[in-house]
Amino acid sequence: MSDAIQIRRALLSVSDKTGLLPLAAALHELGVELLSTGGTAKAIREAGIPVRDVSEVTQFPEMMDGRVKTLHPMVHGGLLGRAGLDDAVMAEHGIGAIDLLVLNLYPFARVSADPNSSFDDIIENIDIGGPAMLRSAAKNFARVTVAVDPSQYDALLDEMRANQGAVSAATRFKHAVTAFNNVAFYDACISNYLSSLDADGKPQLFPAQNNSNFVKVMDLRYGENPHQHAAFYRDLWPVPGTLATFTQLQGKELSYNNLADSDAAWECVRQFKSSPACVIVKHANPCGVAQNDTALQAYERAYQTDPTSAFGGIIAFNVEVNLDTAKTILDRQFVEVLIAPSYSDEALAYCRKKANVRVLQIPHGDGLNNIDVKRVGSGLLMQTQDIRTVTVDELKVVTQLAPTAEQLRDLMFAWQVAKFVKSNAIVYAKDLQTVGVGAGQMSRVYSARIAGIKAEDAGLVVPGSVMASDAFFPFRDGIDAAAAAGIKAVIQPGGSMRDQEVIDAANEHGLAMVFTGVRHFRH
Ligand SMILES: NC(=O)c1ncn([C@@H]2O[C@H](COP(=O)(O)O)[C@@H](O)[C@H]2O)c1NC=O
Numbered sequence: 001m002s003d004a005i006q007i008r009r010a011l012l013s014v015s016d017k018t019g020l021l022p023l024a025a026a027l028h029e030l031g032v033e034l035l036s037t038g039g040t041a042k043a044i045r046e047a048g049i050p051v052r053d054v055s056e057v058t059q060f061p062e063m064m065d066g067r068v069k070t071l072h073p074m075v076h077g078g079l080l081g082r083a084g085l086d087d088a089v090m091a092e093h094g095i096g097a098i099d100l101l102v103l104n105l106y107p108f109a110r111v112s113a114d115p116n117s118s119f120d121d122i123i124e125n126i127d128i129g130g131p132a133m134l135r136s137a138a139k140n141f142a143r144v145t146v147a148v149d150p151s152q153y154d155a156l157l158d159e160m161r162a163n164q165g166a167v168s169a170a171t172r173f174k175h176a177v178t179a180f181n182n183v184a185f186y187d188a189c190i191s192n193y194l195s196s197l198d199a200d201g202k203p204q205l206f207p208a209q210n211n212s213n214f215v216k217v218m219d220l221r222y223g224e225n226p227h228q229h230a231a232f233y234r235d236l237w238p239v240p241g242t243l244a245t246f247t248q249l250q251g252k253e254l255s256y257n258n259l260a261d262s263d264a265a266w267e268c269v270r271q272f273k274s275s276p277a278c279v280i281v282k283h284a285n286p287c288g289v290a291q292n293d294t295a296l297q298a299y300e301r302a303y304q305t306d307p308t309s310a311f312g313g314i315i316a317f318n319v320e321v322n323l324d325t326a327k328t329i330l331d332r333q334f335v336e337v338l339i340a341p342s343y344s345d346e347a348l349a350y351c352r353k354k355a356n357v358r359v360l361q362i363p364h365g366d367g368l369n370n371i372d373v374k375r376v377g378s379g380l381l382m383q384t385q386d387i388r389t390v391t392v393d394e395l396k397v398v399t400q401l402a403p404t405a406e407q408l409r410d411l412m413f414a415w416q417v418a419k420f421v422k423s424n425a426i427v428y429a430k431d432l433q434t435v436g437v438g439a440g441q442m443s444r445v446y447s448a449r450i451a452g453i454k455a456e457d458a459g460l461v462v463p464g465s466v467m468a469s470d471a472f473f474p475f476r477d478g479i480d481a482a483a484a485a486g487i488k489a490v491i492q493p494g495g496s497m498r499d500q501e502v503i504d505a506a507n508e509h510g511l512a513m514v515f516t517g518v519r520h521f522r523h
Helices: 020-029 038-046 054-058 073-080 087-092 108-113 119-124 129-139 150-162 169-194 256-269 295-305 323-332 345-351 405-418 444-458 477-485 499-509
Strands: 009-014 033-036 100-104 145-147 214-220 230-235 247-250 277-282 285-291 313-317 335-340 358-361 371-376 379-384 426-430 433-438 466-469 489-492 512-515
Touching: 009 020, 009 038, 009 073, 009 129, 020 033, 020 038, 020 150, 033 038, 033 054, 054 073, 073 129, 100 129, 108 119, 108 169, 129 145, 129 169, 145 150, 145 169, 150 169, 230 256, 247 345, 256 277, 256 285, 256 313, 256 335, 277 295, 285 295, 285 405, 295 313, 295 323, 295 433, 295 444, 323 335, 323 345, 405 426, 405 433, 405 466, 405 489, 405 512, 426 444, 433 444, 444 466, 444 477, 477 499, 499 512
Parallel strands: 009 033, 009 100, 100 145, 313 335, 335 358, 466 489, 489 512
Antiparallel strands: 214 230, 247 358, 277 285, 277 313, 285 433, 371 379, 426 433, 426 466
């Protein structure tokens, strides 16, 4: 890489004109000659800043409604010409070097996402000359500087002012990488959009080719196990309220498992809106969940479900964490990650006493990842996210006995928790507290047994509790076992061949049972 290079001539061609005029004025002051395309040149000229039209340089008018403006050897030769190698050929053809390209592309992503855009509008927003120039300038980073985003302008000008108008090799290279990333994302948007169209031109959810763009947030010390390498990437524009929008306020470096478990804890807790909730996660499963009047009470009751598993857990809240809550948690147990939308100053000051505890802040937001992906051998499984919720009105009472109002409240709570427990999932709950959680078993009846064992170990009382099952009971044995444990009401999807046998069992035992008609497998 060569050293700092003086900017003498710049080409400005921007769709997004944010910051254009101050930039053009500053470049002019630094003695840089400005070239520009139609609309950009007009804006600069109207601001009284001297500028030359590209068409004057190419000796060709812009034509075809802007489809052809800069696709010319006088432009690309000016960007691609190598210092010391191409000087003679440039002189022979009268090609003047262009040292700086400031360019951003037609807004394809915005226009194609707008339901009011016509297909012709969308096609016209496929930028051709822009990506070509970005590639030329970025390829020639040894001599040329490129800027694709208004957020880069100030730092670039500062560097030029501090170096008599020159830009360092490191900046040129960094900006070139940004430019190639920008073009890659742009082309992915076009490819995803066009390859999602069906024979009638209607966009489908899953394109024929999927091109993803993620940006690295950080390298991780290792993956799920120490012999695996790992890194964390996020969407280019993360959805507000999702894990990738976290700020780490303190604590040790986050690990791969911390992030995976934090996602499970946060997604589960943020679904509760009516009152403070706490979710404690271990190995991607909630081991204790509760809703109560305060964050502290919610934590106390979530912890009660399974104090053994809560050790070293991820603890997430849907409300601010105050001093009492932080102090109770940190004085009592080892915690890997604490997550909340906010923390009081006193709570944060207390957390600092346990400097290793990772404290994450995730602002609330209603967004959800639209698509879930899972890697399988040389393939990718894609599905829409499991965002289906069930209202009380949708429940179908299938037994002679209907649930009481309290049972109904607890059934809805247990159902929301079961959605976040790995299948087969069984959740026992009472008074908005998990009493026992049976997760990840290959048979439903064993998950039920485990939920019972957990409750017993924690000294919680199962008789009088309700039970949620993420999928239907294939046989009556699950209901028989629940009744024997003292469960009084059941929520499950229904839909088994033997539903009648299962309903008969519930009636025999005097249980109330409701069907949701919705299944929540989670693998
Ligand atoms: N066709 C071309 O030669 C061409 N050269 C530059 N552009 C784009 O034209 C836009 C700027 O246009 P204007 O200066 O007229 O507002 C930029 O987004 C730039 O990427 C072009 N437009 C589309 O392909």
